[in-house]
Amino acid sequence: xxxxxxxxxxxxxxxxxxxxxxxxxxxxxxxxxxxxxxxxxxxxxxxxxxxxxxxxxxxxxxxxxxxxxxxxxxxxxxxxxxxxxxxxxxxxxxxxxxxxxxxxxxxxxxxxxxxxxxxxxxxxxxxxxxxxxxxxxxxxxxxxxxxxxxxxxxxxxxxxxxxxxxxxxxxxxxxxxxxxxxxxxxxxxxxxxxxxxxxxxxxxxxxxxxxxxxxxxxxxxxxxxxxxxxxxxxxxxxxxxxxxxxxxxxxxxxxxxxxxxxxxxxxxxxxxxxxxxxxxxxxxxxxxxxxxxxxxxxxxxxxxxxxxxxxxxxxxxx
Amino acid sequence: xxxxxxxxxxxxxxxxxxxxxxxxxxxxxxxxxxxxxxxxxxxxxxxxxxxxxxxxxxxxxxxxxxxxxxxxxxxxxxxxxxxxxxxxxxxxxxxxxxxxxxxxxxxxxxxxxxxxxxxxxxxxxxxxxxxxxxxxxxxxxxxxxxxxxxxxxxxxxxxxxxxxxxxxxxxxxxxxxxxxxxxxxxxxxxxxxxxxxxxxxxxxxxxxxxxxxxxxxxxxxxxxxxxxxxxxxxxxxxxxxxxxxxxxxxxxxxxxxxxxxxxxxxxxxxxxxxxxxxxxxxxxxxxxxxxx
Numbered sequence: 340x341x342x343x344x345x346x347x348x349x350x351x352x353x354x355x356x357x358x359x360x361x362x363x364x365x366x367x368x369x370x371x372x373x374x375x376x377x378x379x380x381x382x383x384x385x386x387x388x389x390x391x392x393x394x395x396x397x398x399x400x401x402x403x404x405x406x407x408x409x410x411x412x413x414x415x416x417x418x419x420x421x422x423x424x425x426x427x428x429x430x431x432x433x434x435x436x437x438x439x440x441x442x443x444x445x446x447x448x449x450x451x452x453x454x455x456x457x458x459x460x461x462x463x464x465x466x467x468x469x470x471x472x473x474x475x476x477x478x479x480x481x482x483x484x485x486x487x488x489x490x491x492x493x494x495x496x497x498x499x500x501x502x503x504x505x506x507x508x509x510x511x512x513x514x515x516x517x518x519x520x521x522x523x524x525x526x527x528x529x530x531x532x533x534x535x536x537x538x539x540x541x542x543x544x545x546x547x548x549x550x551x552x553x554x555x556x557x558x559x560x561x562x563x564x565x566x567x568x569x570x571x572x573x574x575x576x577x578x579x580x581x582x583x584x585x586x587x588x589x590x591x592x593x594x595x596x597x598x599x600x601x602x603x604x605x606x607x608x609x610x611x612x613x614x615x616x617x618x619x620x621x622x623x624x625x626x627x628x629x630x631x632x633x634x635x636x637x638x639x640x641x642x643x644x645x646x647x648x649x650x651x652x653x654x655x656x657x
Numbered sequence: 658x659x660x661x662x663x664x665x666x667x668x669x670x671x672x673x674x675x676x677x678x679x680x681x682x683x684x685x686x687x688x689x690x691x692x693x694x695x696x697x698x699x700x701x702x703x704x705x706x707x708x709x710x711x712x713x714x715x716x717x718x719x720x721x722x723x724x725x726x727x728x729x730x731x732x733x734x735x736x737x738x739x740x741x742x743x744x745x746x747x748x749x750x751x752x753x754x755x756x757x758x759x760x761x762x763x764x765x766x767x768x769x770x771x772x773x774x775x776x777x778x779x780x781x782x783x784x785x786x787x788x789x790x791x792x793x794x795x796x797x798x799x800x801x802x803x804x805x806x807x808x809x810x811x812x813x814x815x816x817x818x819x820x821x822x823x824x825x826x827x828x829x830x831x832x833x834x835x836x837x838x839x840x841x842x843x844x845x846x847x848x849x850x851x852x853x854x855x856x857x858x859x860x861x862x863x864x865x866x867x868x869x870x871x872x873x874x875x876x877x878x879x880x881x882x883x884x885x886x887x888x889x890x891x892x893x894x895x896x897x898x899x900x901x902x903x904x905x906x907x908x909x910x911x912x913x914x915x916x917x918x919x920x921x922x923x924x925x926x927x928x929x930x931x932x933x934x935x936x937x938x939x940x941x942x943x944x945x946x947x948x949x
Contacts, residue, residue, distance in 0.1 A: 468923065624758030632751040
């Protein structure tokens with residue numbers, strides 16, 4: 340195994356280049372602070388959508404509780420960061436938030452992941468609702484008023500590092516044998532089980548990884564927008580994330596990225612008409628499901644569409 | 658003891674509303690295996706139609722109730738034909754996501770037309786109370802429970818004594834076999850949606866009268882709780898939905914009465930997770946074995 344293959348070097352160069360270009364635009368003021376908020380939203384949504392895609396798109400476990408994990412990350416990071424007002428505090432808070440979210444994910448996942456389809460969706464929804472009510476009633480989270488004045492350490496650098504990191508890590512996970520086990524569960528759980536795959540283990544693992552990155556996204560959110568309250572992480576937030584995953588295609592990471600960008604651009608244009616924005620959103624969701632239920636990309640990645648020749652070769656090897 | 662009985666009375670009237678909504682969930686789930694997320698919003702629309710009928714047309718309780726039920730039945734059929742019928746052959750997740758989409762669409766279209774603000778319901782029923790050995794029973798509560806019971810008896814009659822009801826039961830057991838026997842499956846499904854939505858519309862009017870306030874997002878929480886009630890009773894089972902609805906209503910009032918009312922939503926969902934883990938088929942549901 341060589342790490343420095345030509346492909347990997349190219350990917351690294353592309354990642355650094357994207358970072359540099361946007362950073363240059365921000366420094367020179369081509370991208371003003373209004374568009375910077377859009378960029379931050381896109382990055383956070385990408386992390387959320389990619390991590391939910393691992394659970395829903397790749398492992399086939401329908402979760403409606405992603406916002407719950409996000410809120411755990413957001414509150415943990417906010418509370419730690421308000422006591423340790425430094426970049427180290429921010430990073431420590433992000434890590435702690437993500438780990439607590441993972442822990443809750445495992446705790447909730449072990450019993451509920453025995454359920455299938457609709458029942459799992461409702462159980463995860465219930466879990467997110469319970470988390471929200473707990474935050475609403477706890478002393479340390481300041482109840483319904485929420486936490487205000489969280490120090491801002493999230494900038495383009497951290498957003499980019501975490502977003503790119505999430506995509507790379509989840510992509511590598513999916514390409515590994517663990518990832519293939521997850522996909523086999525999606526395709527046919529009983530067949531996967533009879534081939535000797537410990538389905539519970541892989542389902543909980545996917546759920547925990549999804550929760551981890553949702554926690555990271557929550558931490559970035561709290562640190563970028565100064566202010567969080569429990570109502571921000573309700574049922575509608577979970578639906579928002581799900582819409583991105585479904586629009587992009589369940590089982591396509593690049594699809595999630597594209598959908599996150601497209602939806603953020605749409606909602607920036609519709610900023611001044613909030614009511615219409617939600618109607619467009621909802622109509623979009625129904626229409627995608629009726630006319631293109633596999634989403635924009637289906638289960639394909641963008642490089643599948645770009646390189647037809649190499650795909651043929653891959654198929655033969657598999 | 659008096660306080661406990663009082664809570665039970667309040668719980669029963671709230672619970673019969675949940676039961677009405679839960680019936681729609683359970684019937685639709687029984688027949689096409691879909692959690693109709695839009696059901697809670699049909700109930701919201703029912704409340705608004707009742708509001709319009711009583712405020713602008715100056716109608717009384719019963720005409721408003723009937724208008725709301727008929728309009729909701731039509732709405733239910735339209736939703737089924739437009740959004741769910743094209744997806745009969747798609748995966749369950751696709752239909753579930755469509756249902757969520759329809760739910761959001763109803764909420765925000767309503768919000769667009771009537772505004773997001775909370776409206777207060779006109780006083781259609783007197784709020785006089787009967788004191789029965791230290792227990793206060795509201796006239797409104799009597800109306801609510803009586804309406805709910807009457808509708809449930811009507812439903813039992815339709816399902817068990819009519820030809821359409823027989824068709825509904827047949828389709829819920831096996832749609833393909835039912836079709837082979839000459840039952841019009843599509844029409845039966847539409848009919849199920851119509852009844853379920855009519856019940857939701859009735860529940861909407863009752864809630865409007867009971868809580869005195871309605872808003873476009875009022876359907877989300879009761880919708881989810883009614884779903885919990887349906888799961889608790891055993892999804893697909895009509896008596897189960899009634900029992901489940903009453904149980905959730907009583908539980909909720911007990912939690913708010915004796916504990917902290919802030920925790921009542923959490924209590925309902927915690928209860929749901931516990932049922933799903935220990936008795937996923939619900940109280941009266943049938944255990945189905947999985948076939949490969």
